[in-house]
Amino acid sequence: MSAPRWPWPTLMVQGCTSDAGKSTVVAALCRLLADRGLRVAPFKPQNMALNSAVTVDGGEIGRAQALQAVAARVPAHSDMNPVLLKPSSDTGAQVIIHGQVRADMNARDYHQYKTTAMQAVLESYGRLSQQYDAVMVEGAGSPAEINLRERDIANMGFAEAVDCPVILVADIDRGGVFAHLTGTLDCLSQSERDRVIGFVINRFRGDISLLQGGLDWLEAKTGKPVLAVLPYLHGLMLDAEDAVQTQQQKGDFNIVVPVLPRISNHTDFDALRAHPGVNLHFVGPDAPKPPADLVILPGSKNTRADMAFLQAQGWPQYLQHHLRYGGKLLGICGGYQMLGQHIHDPLGVEGQPGSSAGLGYLAIDTLLATAKTLTRREGRFVNADAAVSGYEIHMGISHGADCERPVFMLDDGSVDGAVSPDGQIMGSYLHGLFDHPDACQTLLHWAGMDNATGVDLAALREASIVRLAEASEGLYRRLCTLTIRQ
Structure with a gap:
């Protein structure tokens, strides 16, 4: 039996909330596509983070996109995150376009600047889509932030501009997963809802048979499939996009x-x-x-x-x-x-x-x-x-x-x-x-430190990416069975 063919030249992963699992789903799919011989690039139109990485072309991008490039086995490039906002206060940020500092702006000024920023986003996306077989796009925060819908370049605004399908990720470990998914859909326009091809429920632990009734209800209510229920994977060593991960080892x-x-x-x-x-x-x-x-x-x-x-x-x-x-x-x-x-x-x-x-x-x-x-x-x-x-x-x-x-x-x-x-x-x-x-x-x-030893962080990161990909194999296969939205 031949392997399923990947049908999506561009696919966008959006989340119901921040930290729902968008970055890890994109990383997993990047690795699965790379393992099948496709040239795949990660892409995030706009990122807001103080964790950043230096790219091969001498630019600066969000740390999550650098990790996703590792998963895709390609060099990290500034086109993979064309707009990076680095907050310097509660209302201001350094605006980085195509990897280089463009200006410092307050929130109101940047909102007006988004039309210009969108041009940079589309330029980078155009270059990547010409160079790669597939582009895996990560949204930012949630598409249901009504106050940010005007001039949006990070979520549905981008998806509408390039006419790409969207999968919606929700974190069940936070609770309220069905409300997150249905509520997010209700906040979207009809064309945006039509763009969503299915759901991913992330960080599930327990007996999945007890979840089935909820999955059936969700699919019947929305008319959209649950593409995967991903397990809670403990102990992953992956670069955080922004939040300080405070877990610690109990050494001496x-x-x-x-x-x-x-x-x-x-x-x-x-x-x-x-x-x-x-x-x-x-x-x-x-x-x-x-x-x-x-x-x-x-x-x-x-x-x-x-x-x-x-x-x-x-x-x-x-x-x-x-x-x-x-x-x-x-x-x-x-x-x-x-x-x-x-x-x-x-x-x-x-x-x-x-x-x-x-x-x-x-x-x-x-x-x-x-x-x-x-x-x-x-x-x-x-x-x-x-x-x-x-x-x-x-x-x-x-x-x-x-x-x-x-x-x-x-x-x-x-x-x-x-x-x-x-x-x-x-x-x-x-x-x-x-x-x-x-x-x-x-x-x-x-x-x-007595008898000090080092840690091979690259090996730990690689092992975590492999675990992610293995856990997401079912999602990949389900996506291969869907038809590209006309």
Whole structure:
């Protein structure tokens, strides 16, 4: 018997809510199509996230699309996420078009700008659809947000513009799955409802026979099929799109990370989440700060504002006590800038022009500028025989005496980072520091972990993608049986 033929040159996955499982369904289908020899590209018209990745063409896209590109076995490209919004406040965001910073806008101005953004979306989609056999599209949030329907480019607005079918995903683990699905349909126009070819119920656990009555009711009420009921897969190691994943391993080595209001690229800590010897604590606002062997200051989309947050939350006093008793301190990107003497923003790159005092633990100053560094990096530790790989995403340059003691020698001959004279404090612009197993082991050894070992994050990610694809095989086959909507 021949394998079923994939009938959809473009298919869009939308969700009833944020975190319903859109990203994982797209990743699973990308892998299933790639395994069958199709060239498939992931695509998300508009993303809002502070977790981002650097692409082969030197652009910046949402982290979820970079993961989906791994699943599709293709290089991540800026066309896969042509509009990326990186919030800098509750009402404003940095607008990135085709991988490059275009402007900082408030919500009202961006709403007017969406007509221009849609042109960028359609240009990227057109290029991908010409290069690939299939394009798997991920929506954003929910298509039922009535206040966002006008000029929509992220959900049904895009689907209508390119005339593609849609599958609707709902998370049964949240409860109310049937209300989510029927309510979402009721909020759509008739042409949009007609575009929905079926439902996926995600994160189910229990006896599926007890669900059958509800599935029958849903299909009878809506006239649309339930394409798959996907199981709740525990222990997946996949890059989060935005929300901080706070689960932790119960090891003996304690690492503390403050959750900054504009924390960015917290996927830097995925390898530590997976490490069996690490107890990783994410400490939110007003939460108690536990003792630590290592404290890591993470990246930030708004370094000066997040520095003020650390001050207000009492982190300088905590860090002083931590260092007095021999603990180690690491800063990544924005966290690295906070470790210095001053952060200067004369052009108002992050908000009001001005300067802020840093924590003063490294003899460096940082000057923020409008040019954004977007670079993939490979290199080695200066003081250890270990490789490192990562990427830079920042809008500042740091200089000072401690930069004469760099952390990394990079393959292009440049250096990165700074180390305090006593070796207790370290900072680097490289995101993904712990992703390479050798780098993970070396950093944990520096931080004082006995018999430190690394974690192969790429292997864990690949195993999770394989699990996703295996669980979604039935969805793939069901989709192959449907007829393309005329």
